[in-house]
Amino acid sequence: MTTLETIPAPDPADRIAALIDITESLNLIFEEENEAIEEERAEDAAPLQEEKARLASAYAQSIRAVAADRAGVSGVDQAMLVRLRAATVTFEARAARQRALLGETAGNDKNENASEYGQTA
Secondary structure: OOOHHHOOOOOHHHHHHHHHHHHHHHHHHHHHHHHHHHOOOHHHHHHHHHHHHHHHHHHHHHHHHHHHOHHHHHOOOHHHHHHHHHHHHHHHHHHHHHHHHHHHHHHHHHHHHHHHOOOOO
């Protein structure tokens, strides 16, 4: 029987590589979702939700693993860390764009509902 003590800890570079892959995959999903929202095809984003949830969970786990091994991560090749930072900046920008788009969509719905009753929002 295998115990946690006998399982070798993943290499910090492997953790960073996995986090980069997860982040880049999430970036692609955000890009597709944002495009669908911008083009008023929000229903096209629905099929992406299961994969997005799976990746978001993996992302959270990876972030915790990296944070728990800051010393090991500090020894990782700087080019990998630069790539991770770039993927993270893109991730944050696309997530912020989606929040803005969804806020605009909610605002438009509010305006449309108000105009049905001769009001302004």
